[in-house]
Amino acid sequence: MGVRLLERSGRRLSLTREGQELYELARPLVEGLDGLDGAFRERIRGLDAGDLNVAAGSSTILYLLPKIVEAFRAAHPEVRLTLHNVTGAGGLDLLRSDGVDLAVGSMLDVPGDLSYAPVYRFEPMLITPKDHPLAKLEKLSLQDLSPFGLILPPQRLTTYRMVDLVFQQNRVPYTVALEVGGWEVIKQYVAMGLGISIVTAICLTDADRARLSARSLADYFPSRSYGVVVRKGKYLSPQARAFTELIQPDLFVRGDYYATGQSDR
Template sequence: MSEPRTPRFAYKADRLKPLRAFCQAARLGSVSRAAEALYLSQPAVTLQLQALERELGVRLLERSGRRLTLTREGQELYELARPLVEGIDGLEAAFRERLKGLDAGELNVAAGSSTILYLLPRIVEAFRARHPEVRLKLHNVTGAGGLDLLRTDGVDLAVGSMLDVPADLSYAPVYRFEPMLITPREHPLAARPEIALQDLSPYGLILPPQRLTTYRLVDLVFQQNRVPYTVALEVGGWEVIKQYVAMGLGISIVTSICLTDADRARLAARSLARYFPSRSYGVVVRKGKYLSPQARAFIELIRPDLFAPRDYDAPGHSER
């Protein structure tokens, strides 16, 4: 034998309408005045009140002279329903007010020295012009340090280059830069029509420290091609490396992101795209992390719609 079914009424699917009508009638003491306040007809409000009473199985309102008053049950419901109805009705205004507050606040971005120095200045300038009230913090950290900050919510996002992307992060490459050999302008390699990897062997390389991606990538390419090489100097920072190359202390392999017009006037730069992969730079976020309005505004300046919701579920990939 099947269980008796609970009767369904026309307004049960949308409890907000009858509750709103009930709260207005209770507050104003009149169905007609409630109808005026709700921009509805009086019969429509009456139907909503009747449906609510049928659903709850109690009388909520009773007439006292020309005014409606609450029954004991009606008073209990009014105390419960009023904050709910007022909260829903005021939701849009409260939301807009919250958004105004979110226009200020703080944005933390992790990036390496080269990204901060060569890639971000115009983006930061545009962000500051559009959102002067937001306190922007750039954390100058290496790749691993930036990922640690992402995972511990120390930063909202990271901008930089990645070779291997962990499964818990999303990386969206935006820019690509070519690998370049840089030498002094009077260096023997500067005038060669073509440069082979073997041509670099006699000359000492100036490279970033071994722990960094650039050093490991250079070592990998030379090893794979069985070409010997020597490191004359390890030093951090593209600006220092370029200065030392210009001084004749060695040659280097850099990414074209760091080469300015002034550099090309004092250095010879030759493409090594035949041997080394180009390097991408982009935005890194933690999968599943809610991006604040400030973070989204910053990312929009890099590339609009860079992170659609579907990207958060995409598996990590490798550029290697």
């Protein structure tokens, strides 16, 4: 190629800057070879049978995927679909080890070895009991929320960290009355009057809106995108492509499939 790709330091060989650039270009192509045999067999077999493994968190499985899964099962009843209920980090581990074909969920930062195609966007919402003082205010501010205890997911999750960051940045004190996992539990406790909460609109159903007051906090908190994550260089089976087509047609064209960068949150 006319350039030096390796350099020696004592007994150690390392990549030059040019070598590193070539490595980054070649890695997705080489990784794609790992799945060549399986991809070939899937292509021959087509969509009449086979397996599809999808990683997703509880919220995605509960609120986002039911209609998509229903449509997929109706169109491809012979395909065995397995939904792996895992946290975000667990889903990425499964992607990297080829334990799943794809993941569906929300991403804040996209690692360089993965591709994320955001599809849906949901606003942050304040939920309170219907008769709560905050439900009667014409306009909400962060200061209005300060006197009331918050019910939030555990600290390790993105929602808690985002709430903490926004309050800290605006120098507004806040109190966490209760930490509990699961949007359904949080909504139930809010309805019981045990506190207020900040949730993503994905988890709010018509039944929730009948028993809770829901107000947008988009002026203060970022919206959350949800979409599909795949490993760069991995061949998407016909089953996986059929599933993504139900989410959004032409979701992974060649250019997007090898692109990198931040999610459009």
